[in-house]
Amino acid sequence: MIELKGVTVKSGSFVLPNISFQILSGEYAVLMGTSGRGKTTLLESICGLRRVAEGQVLIHGRDVTRWSPADREIGYVPQDLALFPKLSVLEHLEFALRLRKLSREVVTERTRELSEVLGIGHLLSRSIAGLSGGEAQRVALGRALSFRPSVLLLDEPLSALDESTRYEMHELLRRVKQTTGVTTLHVTHSVSEAESLADRCFWLAADGIQERPLSQIC
Amino acid sequence: MDAKNPWRSRRTSDALFFLVMGGISATFILLIVLLLVADVMFTSPSEFYRALAKPEIRAALQLTLFSCTVAAILSVWVGTPLGYLLSRYSFRGRWVIDTLVDIPIVLPPLVLGLSLLILFHQPIAGWQLESALRDGLGFPVTYRWPAVVLAQFSVACAFSVRTMRVTFDQMNPRAEEVARTLGCTRGQAFWRIALPQASRGIVTAFTIAWARALGEFGPIMVFAGTTRMRTEVLSTSVFLELSIGNLDAAVAVSLLMVMLAVVVLVVLRVLGTGLNS
Structure with a gap:
């Protein structure tokens, strides 16, 4: 469960004021709103990359507001993916698992399972240079899901993809939702993405955040 | 038109x-x-080989290769973390550190040498750095080879910091941030993500520091002296040969320095600095 209680984030002259909402365990929520409203800032605050000036961030009821990103156990896929230029696809999937000092067998089994779900088994030995947009998205998603986080944050993950790849990724995200039950907050501008994936939809505006019925977002 | x-x-x-x-x-x-x-x-090839055959020049060449390499390694060792901190973090007083780093670059070389000399010999409440190093650790610095390395390091490191800062500035910090969400501490994100990406910058910083150390003269003359077979490096050889009117040998040593610089630049570019791309 993701819960924000009166969260205010300040960055220079930009202020994201008094945000409160709750996403229940296993729900898939989309966050929409015009550009520059602070959607990315909000995701960064939840995963700990941006300091929260006021309020609380709770993950499964625990106040993680002052926790380091490493301790929050949140999978995060940023808009630019930020893949690691020196690592292979396999090393991306293994990265978080190796940090947790899991056994070789567990790491191998988990990366096999992930690459199967994501359809990137044939790419494992490749470096990230030269991956297509869809392939890079799958790797970033695999990296974020590798350590079985209970919360997944996606920042416009499909915005740079062509139409057919986007539909493939919709399918994949639905499969991830069903198989992992991970609580997801997905930032998007796309109504079709929201309709296709979301259980709930939030709208970030100048005066704060509101939940909107999915039928009203079109 | x-x-x-x-x-x-x-x-x-x-x-x-x-x-x-x-x-x-x-x-x-x-x-x-x-x-x-x-x-x-x-000069002529025979003059060049005659100069190279002199034991003083051979000793100077050895000390130059040794001191430049040590100074360049130390410069990268210090320049990498400092460049990273300046690039990645905003903190109070950062501009002061940023300015201080540039001081060795803008300071007249003789003033830098003099400042090093004063630092090591200025008594502070009865305590003196040179005496402490000599008597306490058995490692005197002034007018010995460590003074050569320190004089070279003082300037070369400033260039190394600048190079490393630009390197980290050009790298997207996002990858390190994502690594932290995956479980990395800041240190692990630096070692596992930032440092491997900075490898070309490190080679470039080493090259620039080495080349800068090779050309250092003023601070070495003041802080390490120009004692033949002891603290003489190739840049001081040129000065010593000139001062005794031996222009041929001075030019021969100069050419040797040019060749050394070219060899180092070419080798490091081949190693993949990407400077020529």
Whole structure:
């Protein structure tokens, strides 16, 4: 469960004021709103990359507001993916698992399972240079899901993809939702993405955040 | 403008552009080439080998290779974390540190040497750095080879910090941030993500520091002295040979330094610095 209680984030002259909402365990929520409203800032605050000036961030009821990103156990896929230029696809999937000092067998089994779900088994030995947009998205998603986080944050993950790849990724995200039950907050501008994936939809505006019925977002 | 034929007019304009830009650029390239040609024409192979055969010059060459390499390694060792901190973090007083780093670059070389000398010999409440190192650790610095390395390091490190800062500035910090969400501490994100990406920058910083150390003269003369077979490096050899009127040997040593610099630059570029790409 993701819960924000009166969260205010300040960055220079930009202020994201008094945000409160709750996403229940296993729900898939989309966050929409015009550009520059602070959607990315909000995701960064939840995963700990941006300091929260006021309020609380709770993950499964625990106040993680002052926790380091490493301790929050949140999978995060940023808009630019930020893949690691020196690592292979396999090393991306293994990265978080190796940090947790899991056994070789567990790491191998988990990366096999992930690459199967994501359809990137044939790419494992490749470096990230030269991956297509869809392939890079799958790797970033695999990296974020590798350590079985209970919360997944996606920042416009499909915005740079062509139409057919986007539909493939919709399918994949639905499969991830069903198989992992991970609580997801997905930032998007796309109504079709929201309709296709979301259980709930939030709208970030100048005066704060509101939940909107999915039928009203079109 | 030729209204009847704009295509030809544009082509003439482009040709003029390359002529002016190329002409201005060529003056500097020509100056360097002429300097080298003049040096080569001034000396002869026999003079060059005679200079190289002198035990003082051989000792100076060995000390130069050793001290430049140590100074460059230390410069990268210090420049990498400092460049990273300056690039990645905003903190109170960062501009002060940023300015301090540049001081060795803008300081007159003799002043830097003098400052090092004073630092090591200034008594502070009855305590003196040089005496403490000599008596406490058995490692005297002034007028010995460590002074050569320290004098070279003081300037070379400033260049190394600048190079590493630019390297980290050009790298997207996002990858390190994502690594932290995956479980990395800040240190692990630095070691596992930032440092491997900075490998080319590290090689470049090493190259620049090494080349800078090779050319250092003023601080070495003041802080390490110019004792033959002890603290003489190739830059001081040129000065010593000139001071005794041996112009041929001075030019021969100069050419040796040019060759060393070229070899180091070429080898490190081949190693993949990407400077030539």
